Amino acid sequence: MPLATQKPLANGGRAGDAVDRGATPHGGASVGGGSSAGGFDAIVVGAGPAGTSAALGLAQKGAKVLLLERGEYPGAKNMFGGMMAYCPAPEQLVPGFWERAPWERAVTKRVLSIAGRESSTSLVFQARSGSERSSVGAGSSSDRSLTGFTLFRPIFDRWYAEQAVAAGVTLLTSCRAEGLLMRDGAVRGVRIAGGGGTAGGDDVVEAPLVIACDGALSLLAQEAGLHGGFKPDQVALGVRALYLLTEEDINERFGLAGREGATNEFLGCTEGIRGGGFVYTQTETLSIGLVMHLDSLKQKAIPPYELMERFVASTPVAPLLRGARLVEYSAHLLPEAGVRMTPRLSAAGLLVAGDAAGFCYTNGLTQEGMNMAMTSGLLAAKVGAEALAQGDFTAPRLAGYAKEMKRSFVLRDLRTFRRAIDFLHHDRLFEDYPRVVSALMEDVYRSDGRPRTKIARMGLRAVRGVVPIRQLIADAIRVGRAYLW
């Protein structure tokens, strides 16, 4: 397949600097029945964790891959909370990944807090200390499944893309895919902006396979008709503030040693808006933020920065930030409706991975997206390489990707927790129940000279006037079905 217009490549990187400046697509044997000399076998759009995994996976199978990234460098436009949960995919792509990747802290402490007006109640999970393993980083493999890693996306995404470039991927930055190139009902490449296109038109780059990893809104998947655009109740707005603090202060305040890290998730801190708050530890910074369903945020009409100010000043958060300096503020959308928003995952000539496919969720206990992005990118590469080897990019051939995804933990977890994800769409979980929990725990610990009652009676007192008993029973059954059986 010819490279229809090589302007962005040929004009000395005007469309963007190729990070591998001077590096050419590797000359290894092409697996592509559909490629032709000088052309690319595949174009991957978006150098986030999904796109880089897909590009890397394809390049390792001998494909010539063009990776397009609209940011000045991979990660330049990306942020997350964030803790990346362990998953095997990146290790399969980069040997020694967990030892080599530029992560900040290995998370061994997870805290879930329910914030009331006057008090907050927390559940703390502490894995066996990782401090003695700080030099080897992620510890032994048996520990890794209990460990997450905090990291900075501008550093991590860039490093990860460099691994892809080292494997032969051609990376073009500051280059936005504007849309798909369609021919005979199949995707045959992408239209790109910023390449100095002629007469105001976009340039095109052709390849028999395109993998859309262009993030939560995925205009490419929409254009291919795989979904009709995500609705406001299916996506959330994440806002994050980054605070500078010394390593010693962080270790002392969170009870950590060495490169151990902690995450703290909060429920009840969003003024009734469906969502939650988080505090994550990096080496010398704290990420503080809120994730809020877009429809709920719009309905309550409270500006996100106001909510952030209140969260930062709240009882459980303020002491963690004493003396810390705000250095950055950013916002990003993320998919939150789980399997209910998963689009069709392929069309003729096209695969979709990562957030673009809605592979991101929270069940209230964990927030996952990075691991799902990498796993789906790896599986897209696997199916893409098979299609290239056979020169078959038809819809039935590429539908094998959906089958791979269904077998993976990604779609299985989204299915397992679909009721939990639905449950998180009930407003009372974010206002009424945090009040109930706080009132109950305040009663449990109150010592005012009067005799105490048993806990069931305290519970009834806490619930009265806040949640009708019938509703409480219905919600208890919902919780059971969502999390327990």
Ligand SMILES: Cc1cc2nc3c(=O)[nH]c(=O)nc-3n(C[C@H](O)[C@H](O)[C@H](O)COP(=O)(O)OP(=O)(O)OC[C@H]3O[C@@H](n4cnc5c(N)ncnc54)[C@H](O)[C@@H]3O)c2cc1C
């Ligand atoms: C506030 C917040 C907190 C989060 N916390 C966590 C967490 O703790 N743990 C976790 O695992 N996940 C978390 N996530 C989710 C996680 O960030 C995503 O699931 C993950 O980044 C998805 O990776 P991706 O590669 O699919 O998409 P992205 O990371 O969004 O990457 C998409 C890439 O495509 C590029 N791009 C987009 N459009 C184009 C185009 N047209 N042309 C060229 N390039 C394009 C973008 O610049 C970007 O580099 C969080 C997200 C947010 C917003």
